[in-house]
Amino acid sequence: MSVKSRAIGAVINTYLSSRPAKHAIYSIGRALSGGRRRARLYYRADDPYSHLLAQVVPRLKEVYGISVEIVPVAPPGLSANPAPEMLLRHAIEDAAILAERHGLSFPAAASPPPQDRVRRAHAVLLEPRPVDEQAQIALELGEAVWREDGAALAGIVERKGGLSGESVRPALEANYEALERAGHYQPGMLHYGGDWYWGIDRLWHLEERLHREGLEGSLGLSANPSPRLASAIRLPSKEPLQLDLFFSFRSPYSYVVLPQIIALRDRYDLAVRVRPVLPMVMRGLAVPRAKRLYIALDAKREADRLGIPFGRVFDPLGEGIGYCMALFFHCIEGRSDELEIVHSIAKGIWAEARDVSHIPDLVYLAGRAGIAEAEVRAAIEQQAWKNEAQANRDALTELGHWGVPSLRIGGYATWGQDRIPLLEAEIERLSGLD
Numbered sequence: 001m002s003v004k005s006r007a008i009g010a011v012i013n014t015y016l017s018s019r020p021a022k023h024a025i026y027s028i029g030r031a032l033s034g035g036r037r038r039a040r041l042y043y044r045a046d047d048p049y050s051h052l053l054a055q056v057v058p059r060l061k062e063v064y065g066i067s068v069e070i071v072p073v074a075p076p077g078l079s080a081n082p083a084p085e086m087l088l089r090h091a092i093e094d095a096a097i098l099a100e101r102h103g104l105s106f107p108a109a110a111s112p113p114p115q116d117r118v119r120r121a122h123a124v125l126l127e128p129r130p131v132d133e134q135a136q137i138a139l140e141l142g143e144a145v146w147r148e149d150g151a152a153l154a155g156i157v158e159r160k161g162g163l164s165g166e167s168v169r170p171a172l173e174a175n176y177e178a179l180e181r182a183g184h185y186q187p188g189m190l191h192y193g194g195d196w197y198w199g200i201d202r203l204w205h206l207e208e209r210l211h212r213e214g215l216e217g218s219l220g221l222s223a224n225p226s227p228r229l230a231s232a233i234r235l236p237s238k239e240p241l242q243l244d245l246f247f248s249f250r251s252p253y254s255y256v257v258l259p260q261i262i263a264l265r266d267r268y269d270l271a272v273r274v275r276p277v278l279p280m281v282m283r284g285l286a287v288p289r290a291k292r293l294y295i296a297l298d299a300k301r302e303a304d305r306l307g308i309p310f311g312r313v314f315d316p317l318g319e320g321i322g323y324c325m326a327l328f329f330h331c332i333e334g335r336s337d338e339l340e341i342v343h344s345i346a347k348g349i350w351a352e353a354r355d356v357s358h359i360p361d362l363v364y365l366a367g368r369a370g371i372a373e374a375e376v377r378a379a380i381e382q383q384a385w386k387n388e389a390q391a392n393r394d395a396l397t398e399l400g401h402w403g404v405p406s407l408r409i410g411g412y413a414t415w416g417q418d419r420i421p422l423l424e425a426e427i428e429r430l431s432g433l434d
Contacts, residue, residue, distance in 0.1 A: 008292075008315040008317070012292070012293070012296045012313045012315070013311065013312065013313055013353075016296060016297060016300050016311050016313075017311075023193065023194070023195075023209070036065075036067065037064065037065055037066040037067065037192070038066065038067050038068075038069070038192075039060070039066050039067070039068045039069070039190055039191060039192040039193075040068070040069045040070075040071050040182075040190070040191045041053060041054065041057065041068050041069070041070050041071065041189070041190050041191075042071050042073050042175075042179050042184070042186075042187050042188070042189045042191065043070050043071060043072050043073065043125070043138060043187060043188070044072065044073060044075065044118075044122075044187040044188070045072070045113070045117075045118045045121035045122055045125075045141060045142065045145050046088070046112065046113050046115075046118045046145070047091065047187045047188050048088075048091040048092050048094070048095030048106060048110070048146070048188075049091060049095065049187075049188030049198065049199035049200075050142070050187055050188040051095070051106065051142035051145075051146060052095055052098060052099060052102075052104055052106060052199060052200050053188060053190060053199050053200055054070070054135065054138045054139055054142055055104050055105060055139060055142075056104075056200060056203065056219060056221070057070075057135045057138075057139075058135065058136075058139075059219045059220070060219070061132065061135075063217040063218065063219060064207075064210050064215055064217060065215075066192065067131050067132075068131065068135060068190070069131050069134070070125055070131070070134045070135055070138045071175050071178070071179070072122045072125045072126055072171075072172055072175060073172055073175045073176040073179050073187050074169070074172040074173045074175070074176040075176075075187070076176070076185050076186060076187070078285075079285070079286045079287065079288055080185040080186065080288055080291055081186070082280060082285050082402065083402035083403075086400055086401065086402050087402070088112055089112075089400060090400065090401065090414075090415060092110050092111075092112070094414070094415075094419075095110075096108045096109075096110065097422060098199075098200060098201075101422075102200060102221045103221075104200070105143065106146060107146055107147055110146050110147075111148070113145045113146065113148070117145055117150070117153060118145065119165070119168055120153060120157055120162070121141040121142075121144070121145050121153065122168055122172060123157070123162035123163045123164075123165065123167075123168050124137060124141060124156060124157055124160050124161070124162040125137065125138060125141065125162075126162060126163045126167075126168065126171045126172070127160065127161055127162045127163060137156065137160060140152070140156055141153065141156055144156060180290065183196070183290055183293075183294075184196050184290055184294060185288055185290050185291050185294075186198065186291075190202075190203075190206070192206060193209070195209070195297075196294055196297075196298075198298070200221060201418050202298070202301075203219060203221065204221075204305070205301050205305070207219060241268070241270055241271065241409065241410075241427065241430060241431065242270075242271040242272070242273060242409070243261070243264070243265075243270055243271070243272045243273070243407060243408070243409045243423075243427075244273050244275055244395075244407070244408040244409070245257070245261055245272060245273065245274050245275060245405060245406075245407055246275045246276075246277055246392060246395075246396045246401070246404050246405060246406040246407075246408075247274055247275065247276050247277070247342070247404055247405055248276065248277055248278070248279050248404045248405075249276065249279075249316055249320075249321055249324045249325070249345065249346060249349060249356070250279035250281075250315070250316055250317060250321060250349075251279065251404045251405065252295060252296055252299035252300075252303075252310070252313075252350055253295070253299055253302075253404070253405055253416065253417045254346065254404050254405045254417075255299070255308075255310070255343075255346040255347065255349070255350045255351075256299055256302050256303050256306065256308055256310070256417050257405045257407075257417035257420070258339060258342065258343040258346060259306070259308055259343065260306070260417065260420045261339060261420075262339050262340070262343065264420070264423070264424060264427065265339065268427050268428075268431060270427065272338070272339055274328070274333070274338055274339065274342055275392040275395065275396075276324075276325055276328055276329075276389060276392060277389055277392045277393045277396060277404060278321065278325070278389050278393065279317070279321065281317065282317070282318075282321060296313070299350075302417065302418065308351075309347065309351035309352075310350055310351050311350075311351065312350075312351055312352055312353040313349070313350055313353060314349060314353040314354060314355045314356075315349075316349050316355075316356045316357065318357065319357040320349075320355065320356035320357035320362075321356075322380075322385075323356055323357060323359075323362055323380045324345055324356055324362075325385040325386075325388075325389055326379050326380045326381075326382045326383070326385045327345075327362070327366060327371075327376060327379040327380060328342065328385070329382070329384065329385040329388045329389075330375075330378070330379035330382045330385070331371060331375045331376075331378075331379050332371070337369065337370065340369055341366065341369040341370070341371065343369075344365050344366070344368055344369035345362075345365045345366065345369075347365075348361065348364075348365040359376070359377070359380070362376060362380075363376050363377075399413045400413070401413060401415050403415050403416075405417055407419065407423055409423065409426060409427060409430065410426070410430055412426050
């Protein structure tokens, strides 16, 4: 049993349980300061999710009275964003789909913007102004940057002015340090009352919190996929539908996606192939503490939304991951109940604080899914799983993705458990049900 794994699990469990107290403290502080609601949007002009979120800022003010400060930041380092080029390519495609889904603006065929254009936009936004004026300028700049409208950008720079060129990077870096001190690592984040909301996807949680605080209203973001989403994706008619799920036992989002995938499989008679990969830290990539804690918190919010048990955690890092991978490749892969067995193990890690490096715990989790103890003990002696795991990682990289859970069906690949509605829309299209 790893002392480090136990300690990490204890930190995560304590962090998750502290949220109600944090919200109460914030409410008291807000009342003492006059009751005004304020938030910060940590923003980058070359981040598609920042541009989508900036478009909702005026609604936050109008509907809920939240004043949002735009704070431009430097890009995160590789420890926080280990695949920046892949993330940007994915985010551009993803943002176009999200914009169509929610009635927002983002070009369907955007390209990564030139850094000179990005620097000029940041120079304008770094100039101090009233928050509402700054929010409007961010909208205009975002449209100019992503639609490659150099004339519009030049016009904004001429009218509004900005910092000198040599001052931009130090100011962005100082703002990023402030973001880290506040407890995060990523742009496209709205910070309100001690909680973080990434892009427009998590505004549902913000609205739910505001409703608990006694406010009424709606931001009016659609909850239904557009029928034209990912419309270029087609599957040959004779090829059976198969969903590939790239998965990590150490990823809470991977756990949260499993019940949703099981429901999709049963609803559409879908073949599902689970493809486990090693967690980043076991591939030599450091993960900042703020990132680990945010992911656990966000996964908890999503699990609560979906009615999935979550919150008693025992980190499987190290030997526990090795046992789970060996068990999967030796006696789970290819079984008709593959998803159920993986779900049993993941639930043990993320909802029951089971230590999968402790053989009796692993035997229990596998046993309740129908795997005998002798099979478990034989499996964990195997080492061939390392080659299989690397093959899955290579396949994921070929898709242009890096994180888990990633999902592929036909020609459509996406990242994140919150893309299940889009995935389902594509399944229906490929099945001829739309």
